[in-house]
Amino acid sequence: MTAGCGYGLSTALRSLRGSARTPARWCATEGLFIGYRSYDKAQQDVAFPFGFGLSYTSFVVSDLTVTMKGSVAENTLAATVTVTVTNSGTGDGAEVVQVCVQDVG
Numbered sequence: 838m839t840a841g842c843g844y845g846l847s848t849a850l851r852s853l854r855g856s857a858r859t860p861a862r863w864c865a866t867e868g869l870f871i872g873y874r875s876y877d878k879a880q881q882d883v884a885f886p887f888g889f890g891l892s893y894t895s896f897v898v899s900d901l902t903v904t905m906k907g908s909v910a911e912n913t914l915a916a917t918v919t920v921t922v923t924n925s926g927t928g929d930g931a932e933v934v935q936v937c938v939q940d941v942g
Contacts, residue, residue, distance in 0.1 A: 873886070892926075892930050892932070893926075893928045893930060894924055894925075894927065894928040894929065894930035895924075895925050895926040896922055896923065896924055896925060896926070896930070897922075897923045897925045898920050898921070898922055898932075898934065899920070899921050899923070900919070900921040901918070901919070901920050902918070902919045902920075903916055903917070903918050903919075904916065904917045916938075918936050920934055922934060
């Protein structure tokens with residue numbers, strides 16, 4: 838769930854209906870603008886953007902190596918990136934390492 842930075846009610850919480858005598862029920866009044874989309878539409882900052890990577894445990898990424906082979910001239914240049922990922926927390930979990938590359942030529 839995407840959480841806003843402020844103390845105001847999110848669009849989804851504003852549509853929660855209920856009283857002391859009847860249980861609350863949720864009315865989907867925001868159409869397609871549910872979750873992070875409502876914050877995008879309102880141009881509001883969020884505490885943790887979609888894809889931020891919150892976890893119930895923690896990880897250590899170490900031992901980064903980059904191995905290059907081939908050549909640019911022959912259009913065979915390739916790189917292999919290797920890291921060690923260790924769960925350093927108390928809970929089970931999984932981590933995904935993302936590598937971003939850019940042509941600098």
